[in-house]
Amino acid sequence: MVLKLYSGARAGGGSGIVALVLAEKQIPFEHVFVDMANGAHKSPEFLAKHPFGQIPVIDDDGFILYESRAICRYLAEKYADQGTPLLPTRLEDKALFEQAASVEFANFHPQVLKVMNESFSKKRQGLPVDEAALAQIVSELSAKLDVYEVILGKQKFLAGNELTLADLFHLSSAPFLAGGGVDIMTSKGPNVTRWWNELIQRPAWIKLREEGITGTAS
The missing domain is CATH 1.20.1050.10 (Glutathione S-transferase Yfyf (Class Pi); Chain A, domain 2)
Structure with a gap:
């Protein structure tokens, strides 16, 4: 299953950094738009993914993760051998x-x-x-x-x-x-x-x- 990124559409804030890491690491993903203006981030379905009702969130084949810096570390480490190296090894x-x-x-x-x-x-x-x-x-x-x-x-x-x-x-x-x-x-x-x-x-x-x-x- 392709990784899903739940976020707004603009490349700003934490969502923008996650999208940037996905691009730098050449990771295929599906973008799921979260309509925050209409309260989609506070729906029961979304709160099940992020209890604080914030973006971004990723769903990596059933593994749910929120907080942009944590997501970026996870992506950079999981896909260390492809795209731009973003984490040192020593x-x-x-x-x-x-x-x-x-x-x-x-x-x-x-x-x-x-x-x-x-x-x-x-x-x-x-x-x-x-x-x-x-x-x-x-x-x-x-x-x-x-x-x-x-x-x-x-x-x-x-x-x-x-x-x-x-x-x-x-x-x-x-x-x-x-x-x-x-x-x-x-x-x-x-x-x-x-x-x-x-x-x-x-x-x-x-x-x-x-x-x-x-x-x-x-």
Whole structure:
């Protein structure tokens, strides 16, 4: 049975990262659209798959898994021998990957969410942006990226010189920054800019952004 991805149609958030990993790993899948606007994610049928009523979810021949980062790790490990390598195999390199993934989850992602809530989300709702609060939050994000600049000055990617999931995880939230008028990812420093441009220029990501999540990635 072909793997099923339950998600929205747009290549954003956690669903976008799962779809990107499916594409990078050349894994065939069926896209099952979850109409969240009409409450499909809160239906009894969907809650049986994800008790919190969120997306994405995968069904891999009866194996149900939710939470995008867990899904990506599962896919990268199960299909390690095909497509783009996204997880290291040597113990020390695995530890460095988990370190980089933890940095994204604990330092970068929460700060980006704060920026999104004050800028992107408010603009979408037609609410006024507190410019002073936004400036403070962006300053805090800038300080995080100062550290990224140092790390990426020593190596090509966050976990070393090879692309890993730790890099791709940033695509779940950072693209929303520009939508909120915060163009920090390409103006912070040469190392961050080089790294970020390499991520957003990956052919699989460009295709997803243009076409949305449509199905088979083989």
